Amino acid sequence: MKKKLLMTVVAALAASLMIGMPFSYCAAPIKIAGIFALTGRAAHIGTSQRDAVLLAIDDVNAQGGINGRKLEMVMSDTESNPTKAVIALKKVLESEDVVAIIGPTLTGTAMAMRGFIEKEQIPTFMHSGGDVILTAPLKKGDPSSTPKWTFKSPYKAADAMGKICEYMSKHGIKKIGFLYSNEGFGKDGVRNVMVQAPKYGIEVVAQEAFQPKDVDMTAQLTRINAKGVDGIIAWTVGPAMGIIPKNVKQLGIKAPLFECHGAGDPIFWKVAGEAGEGVMMPSTKIVVGDQLADNDIQKQIVLDYVKAYKAKFKREPGTMVAYGADAALIVIEAIKKVGPDRAKIRAAIENTKGYVGISGIYNISPEDHNGLAMKDIVMIKATKGGWKLLK
Amino acid sequence: MDISQQIAQYIITGLTIGAIYALVAIGFNIIHNATGIVNFAQCEFISLGGMFMYTLVVPLKVKLFIAFFISMFAVALIGALIERGPIRHARSKEIIILIFLTIGISEVLRGTAQEVWGTDNVGVPGFSGESPIHLPGGAAIVPQHIWIFAITVLIVLMLHYFFKRTLMGKAMRATAVNRQAAMLVGIPVNRMVLLSFAFSGGLGAVAGMIIAPISTTSYDTGIMLGLKGFAAAILGGYGNFAGAILGGTILGLMESLGAGLISSQYKDAIAFFVLLLVLFLKPEGILGYGESEKV
Numbered sequence: 001m002k003k004k005l006l007m008t009v010v011a012a013l014a015a016s017l018m019i020g021m022p023f024s025y026c027a028a029p030i031k032i033a034g035i036f037a038l039t040g041r042a043a044h045i046g047t048s049q050r051d052a053v054l055l056a057i058d059d060v061n062a063q064g065g066i067n068g069r070k071l072e073m074v075m076s077d078t079e080s081n082p083t084k085a086v087i088a089l090k091k092v093l094e095s096e097d098v099v100a101i102i103g104p105t106l107t108g109t110a111m112a113m114r115g116f117i118e119k120e121q122i123p124t125f126m127h128s129g130g131d132v133i134l135t136a137p138l139k140k141g142d143p144s145s146t147p148k149w150t151f152k153s154p155y156k157a158a159d160a161m162g163k164i165c166e167y168m169s170k171h172g173i174k175k176i177g178f179l180y181s182n183e184g185f186g187k188d189g190v191r192n193v194m195v196q197a198p199k200y201g202i203e204v205v206a207q208e209a210f211q212p213k214d215v216d217m218t219a220q221l222t223r224i225n226a227k228g229v230d231g232i233i234a235w236t237v238g239p240a241m242g243i244i245p246k247n248v249k250q251l252g253i254k255a256p257l258f259e260c261h262g263a264g265d266p267i268f269w270k271v272a273g274e275a276g277e278g279v280m281m282p283s284t285k286i287v288v289g290d291q292l293a294d295n296d297i298q299k300q301i302v303l304d305y306v307k308a309y310k311a312k313f314k315r316e317p318g319t320m321v322a323y324g325a326d327a328a329l330i331v332i333e334a335i336k337k338v339g340p341d342r343a344k345i346r347a348a349i350e351n352t353k354g355y356v357g358i359s360g361i362y363n364i365s366p367e368d369h370n371g372l373a374m375k376d377i378v379m380i381k382a383t384k385g386g387w388k389l390l391k
Numbered sequence: 392m393d394i395s396q397q398i399a400q401y402i403i404t405g406l407t408i409g410a411i412y413a414l415v416a417i418g419f420n421i422i423h424n425a426t427g428i429v430n431f432a433q434c435e436f437i438s439l440g441g442m443f444m445y446t447l448v449v450p451l452k453v454k455l456f457i458a459f460f461i462s463m464f465a466v467a468l469i470g471a472l473i474e475r476g477p478i479r480h481a482r483s484k485e486i487i488i489l490i491f492l493t494i495g496i497s498e499v500l501r502g503t504a505q506e507v508w509g510t511d512n513v514g515v516p517g518f519s520g521e522s523p524i525h526l527p528g529g530a531a532i533v534p535q536h537i538w539i540f541a542i543t544v545l546i547v548l549m550l551h552y553f554f555k556r557t558l559m560g561k562a563m564r565a566t567a568v569n570r571q572a573a574m575l576v577g578i579p580v581n582r583m584v585l586l587s588f589a590f591s592g593g594l595g596a597v598a599g600m601i602i603a604p605i606s607t608t609s610y611d612t613g614i615m616l617g618l619k620g621f622a623a624a625i626l627g628g629y630g631n632f633a634g635a636i637l638g639g640t641i642l643g644l645m646e647s648l649g650a651g652l653i654s655s656q657y658k659d660a661i662a663f664f665v666l667l668l669v670l671f672l673k674p675e676g677i678l679g680y681g682e683s684e685k686v
Binding site: 211217 | 394397400401404405407408411505509510511512513514516521523525531533581602605606607609612614615616631643646647648650651655656659
C-alpha cells in the first residue's frame, strides 16, 4: 500500500516535471524594470506611481498576458537620490533581463540615469516632471545629442508653466514671484517660467529658492511679497507644497498662489490642511474626471481607470497616478505590438500616435518624446478637500 | 512692506527655527555629557515625537494636551530602552563603536517607522488654531510660534533648575565631569546614563511635536532637523548647555536673514559658512571650554 502510494507520488512528480518544464520555459515572464522613489522625500509620488504601474500589469496578466507570457515588474528604489538611482539601475540591468524600464520619479534621479540608459540602449519611460531629461544634450556642446531611448509621461513642464501663465494673463495677473525647491525639478521650473511668462505679458519680479526639506519658507515669501506681486508660483513637490500655503496664510499675502502640475494629489490636503483652500494648479484630468464635459474623449477612460484604481488600492488617485499609468500602458502596448525586443519597443513607443491616455492624448515622435500638448492640461483649484475644474 | 517689517519677519522666523535647533542641540548635549558619545538616534526621536502625536491626534482623536505628554513619555521610554539594551550591552565601550551603534539604532528606528506609518508627510493641527497674529513691527506669526517659544523657554528653565538645584541633576553633572569619581562617591552612574537617554528622547520628541504643525511631519522629518541641531550644538560648543541655545539661535537667524537679505539659494551655505568660520577661529565652539570642563 505504502509502496504504491510512493510510486504514485513519484509518477505524479515526474509527470508534472515533464509537463511543467517546457510549459514554464516558453511562458517565462517578460520582465520590465520599475524604478521609483519608494522612500525619501518623493516617496508619496513614487509609491502611487508604482501602484499605477502594478495595476496596468495586473490588468494585462488577468487577460492572459502578452502572447501567453506574463508580464513581470522588477522593482527597485531610488530613495529619491540620484546616486542611489544609478546604483539601482545598474543592479537591475546586471541581474535581470528586462526589456524596458518604467520610472524614475524625480528629475534629479532621471538626469543621473539618462547617460547610462542611452549606453545600455534600453527604452525607458520616465515619470519625471522636468523637461531637461529630454531637452538637455547628452554631450556637452552638441545640442542634437538629445536622448534616443528616454521618454517621459508627464506633460512638459514648459506646457504646465504656460498653462498657469495663460490662466494668469486671463485674470489680469501681471507681476509674479517664483518660489522653487533648489533641485532638478525646481531649477527646471525657473528656466521655464523665464521663457513662458514673457509670452503672456507677465513679469517675474522675484525668484526665491528653498531646500526641499526646509520647514519654513516665510523668509522667501516675505521677500517676494515685498516686491508687490499679484501672483505667486511655487514650483515643488513634497512637504513644501503644504508648508507654502500655510506660510502664505500666516503672512496674510493676498496674491493668489499657484503650484506645479504635481500638487493635485490627496497628499496636498494631508500636508496643507485648511491652508490649502484656494491654491490653483495645472493637473491631469484624473482628479476631476466627473467634472469633465460629456463630449471629452478622455472622460470615460479616466472614470474607468479611477474606478479600477479605487477598487484595488482603496484610495483616491492623485494627478501623478496618471503619469505612472500612461507610461506603463504605452510600454505594454508597444510590447504587445512588437514583442520583447528593446530596439523594436523603442521604435514602437516613438510611433505612438493619437493614444488616448489618462493624462492626455499622446502623439509621440522622434522630435517629441513626451507627446502631450498644452490642451491636455486642465487648471484646477483646491476646494474643500477636493478639486474644482477651472474653466 | 518696508525693509524694517521684513527684517522683523526674518528675525521671528529665525528665532522659531532656532528654538527647535536649540532643543535638538540640548538633546545631543545631554547624552554627550553623560556618555561622551554623539547619539545619532536623536534625529529619530524628533520624527517619532511628531509621528506619535500625529497618530494620537489625527486618526485616534486624542486631546492634543494628552497626546503631547503620551508622545513625550513614549519617546523618552524608547530612549531609555536604547540605553538599557544595545548601548549598555555593547561588548566594546569604545566611544567610536558606541557612536556607530547609535547610527545603526537610528536606521532600525527609521525603517520601523517607515513600515508603520508609510512615507507620506502628514499635517498636524496647530495647538491653538492657525489664524495669523500680526505683531507690532510688522511681522506675522501663527499661534504655534508662541507655543514653540513658550515651550522651549519652559524646558530650558526646567532643565536649568534640574541640573543646578536637584540632587539628581547634580549627580548627572557629576557623572558628566568624571564618571569614575562619581562612581566612587556612590552615584549610580548607569542610572544617570539611562536617565540622560530618556531626557534626550523626551526633548527630541517635544522638538518634533512643536514644529509639526508648521512643517508637517513624516517618518524621516528628523534627519534634517537633527543635523541642523547637531550643527547648532557644535557651533555653541559641544556639550555646553547655554552654547546649545546660542548655537541654535544663531543658526536659525543666519538661515532666515541669509535667505531674506542675501540669497535664498545660498541660505544653507551662508549658515554653514558661519559655522565653519567660528570653528576655524574657535574650534571648541563659541562657549566651549575644551575637554576638561563640561556641562
